[in-house]
Amino acid sequence: xxxxxxxxxxxxxxxxxxxxxxxxxxxxxxxxxxxxxxxxxxxxxxxxxxxxxxxxxxxxxxxxxxxxxxxxxxxxxxxxxxxxxxxxxxxxxxxxxxxxxxxxxxxxxxxxxxxxxxxxxxxxxxxxxxxxxxxxxxxxxxxxxxxxxxxxxxxxxxxxxxxxxxxxxxxxxxxxxxxxxxxxxxxxxxxxxxxxxxxxxxxxxxxxxxxxxxxxxxxxxxxxxxxxxxxxxxxxxxxxxxxxxxxxxxxxxxxxxxxxxxxxxxxxxxxxxxxxxxxxxxxxxxxxxxxxxxxxxxxxxxxxxxxxxxxxxxxxxxxxxxxxxxxxxxxxxxxxxxxxxxxxxxxxxxxxxxxxxxxxxxxxxxxxxxxxxxxxxxxxxxxxxx
Numbered sequence: 001x002x003x004x005x006x007x008x009x010x011x012x013x014x015x016x017x018x019x020x021x022x023x024x025x026x027x028x029x030x031x032x033x034x035x036x037x038x039x040x041x042x043x044x045x046x047x048x049x050x051x052x053x054x055x056x057x058x059x060x061x062x063x064x065x066x067x068x069x070x071x072x073x074x075x076x077x078x079x080x081x082x083x084x085x086x087x088x089x090x091x092x093x094x095x096x097x098x099x100x101x102x103x104x105x106x107x108x109x110x111x112x113x114x115x116x117x118x119x120x121x122x123x124x125x126x127x128x129x130x131x132x133x134x135x136x137x138x139x140x141x142x143x144x145x146x147x148x149x150x151x152x153x154x155x156x157x158x159x160x161x162x163x164x165x166x167x168x169x170x171x172x173x174x175x176x177x178x179x180x181x182x183x184x185x186x187x188x189x190x191x192x193x194x195x196x197x198x199x200x201x202x203x204x205x206x207x208x209x210x211x212x213x214x215x216x217x218x219x220x221x222x223x224x225x226x227x228x229x230x231x232x233x234x235x236x237x238x239x240x241x242x243x244x245x246x247x248x249x250x251x252x253x254x255x256x257x258x259x260x261x262x263x264x265x266x267x268x269x270x271x272x273x274x275x276x277x278x279x280x281x282x283x284x285x286x287x288x289x290x291x292x293x294x295x296x297x298x299x300x301x302x303x304x305x306x307x308x309x310x311x312x313x314x315x316x317x318x319x320x321x322x323x324x325x326x327x328x329x330x331x332x333x334x335x336x337x338x339x340x341x342x343x344x345x346x347x348x349x350x351x352x353x354x355x356x357x358x359x360x361x362x363x364x365x366x367x368x369x370x371x372x373x374x375x376x377x378x379x380x381x382x383x384x385x386x
Contacts, residue, residue, distance in 0.1 A: 003068050007075045014044045015081045022080070027087025029119025030163050045084035046115045052090050055098060059106050060114030066300070088120040088158075089113035091243035093166045093185070096236040100183075100224040109185070121188070122240075123153040123167030123210060124233065131372055133168070134177045134230065138212065140169035140184060142219070147171070147184065149192075149215040155366070159195045159208040162188050168233050171226050183229035183236075186217040202358035203341075240367050241316030257281050257326065260333045260353075280329055284322075291318060310380035317373035320363035327353075327360040 001009075016037040026038055034042065045051050048062065053069050055061020064072065076083075094113045097105055112118045129136040138151025149169055159165070165188055172180035188195075192215035198207045224232050261272045261281055272278040298311060330353055331338030338353050340346035364370045378384045 004071050004075065007068075007072050008078075010048065011075055011079055011081060014041075014048075015079060016041055019082045019084075020079050021082070023082045025083035025086035026116060027089065027119050027158070028085060028116025029161060030117070031161055032116070032119065041082070042084045042116050049114070051085040051116065052094060052110075052114045055094070055110060055114065059098070060111035070296070070300070085114075085116050088122055088166075089116075089118065092122065092236055092240050093120050095239045096166070096183075096232060097223065099235065100232050105223065118163045119158065119161060121156050121159040121162035121165050121208075121210075123156055123165045125155045126152060127154050127209075131369065133233075134181065136168055136170060136181065138167070138169050139173070140171045140182065140217070142171075143216075145219055146216045147219060147222075149184075149186075149212045149217060151212050153210045153212075154207075155198075156195075156208045156210045157206050157366070159188070159210045160197050164188060165193075165210070166223075166236070168229050171229075175227060178230045179227050181229040181233070182226050183223045183232040184217055185221050185223060186215070190215050190217065192216075200359070200362070202355045204355070204359070206359075207362075237368065238310070238312040241312040241373075257284060257330050257333060260330055264334050264337060277333055280332075284326060284329060287322060288326075291322060310376055313368070313373045313376040314381060316367055317370055317377065320367075321370060324360045324363055327357040331357045 018037045019041045026032055026034055026042060028042070042051070046060070049055070049057055049060065050062050050072065052060060053062040053064045053072055054066075055063075057063040090113060094110060097109050101109070109118075113120070123138075124133060124136075126136050126138060136151075138149065138153065140147040140149045147169070149167075151169070153159075153167065156162075156165070164185060166183065166185045168181050169184055170180050171182040174180070192213040194211040194213070196209045196211075198209060200207060223229075258272075258281060261274075261277055265277055266273045272281060295315065298315075334350065334353060337346065337350050338357070340350050340354055342351070368376075379386070
């Protein structure tokens with residue numbers, strides 16, 4: 001049996017029917033409350049190693065090569081299967097630990113990520129260090145076998161539900177601002193950690209501010225060498241931007257606006273009746289298809305050559321701007337039905353569409369603003385002068 005037949009047979013037998021619908025994978029964690037099918041799908045995929053298909057088997061992954069991974073994604077999209085696991089663990093810190101961590105760090109953290117046992121959050125931005133991240137002031141001072149951390153982070157997504165955090169901290173205040181930074185991970189239940197949620201216009205509190213007051217963290221939790229945090233942090237941002245740009249969502253079929261148009265606008269002779277909306281839907285679908293093919297081509301090229309990591313900025317820019325455009329078009333198609341906030345007069349899907357539209361406004365900021373992405377593309381990809 002070839003790998004495609006093997007993957008198809010396994011998915012058919014193990015992916016619950018309720019997981020074959022639009023939606024997101026759980027990001028796990030100690031406090032995750034999962035419905036039975038979500039838990040079953042996560043546990044089965046983790047046992048197979050397919051929550052992190054390309055990671056080595058000894059670290060909880062599936063050990064798949066690039067071609068096998070591509071086939072697995074295609075077969076999951078055929079079923080419209082949700083990713084069994086999502087979040088910062090598999091898309092950001094996991095790959096960074098795999099690249100920069102010791103064997104002991106990989107054994108300690110990666111299997112817990114792959115099984116969804118630990119939910120992670122990111123400690124990068126600070127109230128005075130956003131786009132100029134290298135100006136961060138959170139300090140980590142050596143004290144015996146530990147670092148003592150003081151400072152604060154902001155826009156720490158999911159910090160109020162996270163089990164561990166990966167953070168950039170300043171370990172050498174006398175070095176240049178880039179060279180004095182280190183990358184460290186630690187438990188969010190450590191004494192001295194306080195989290196305050198930040199309300200968004202969408203009504204949720206996914207973003208938080210996190211405070212560190214004399215938090216003691218073992219030195220062995222440092223990832224890579226002291227002072228090399230900027231290198232690790234930049235690499236992790238490339239993983240993040242690729243994920244935000246849509247590469248992490250490739251396991252599911254693209255949720256199109258066609259169904260909304262059919263429901264809220266109607267059809268005439270088999271076509272969307274409104275000519276302007278028909279044009280906008282077609283344009284979006286063409287761009288989505290071209291983008292997915294570009295992501296696939298980049299993955300294939302990366303498997304045989306050292307592709308530029310700065311291309312992640314291009315994917316982040318285009319993928320997030322495209323999602324904003326998709327959300328705008330969705331609520332436009334729905335008319336007043338797309339502006340509901342609460343009440344029995346709206347369907348759940350309509351209320352979710354409103355919140356999704358509002359939430360998408362953060363896409364152009366999180367993970368690096370669109371303006372910053374354009375600067376990186378100009379300098380690092382196109383080679384344009386300053």
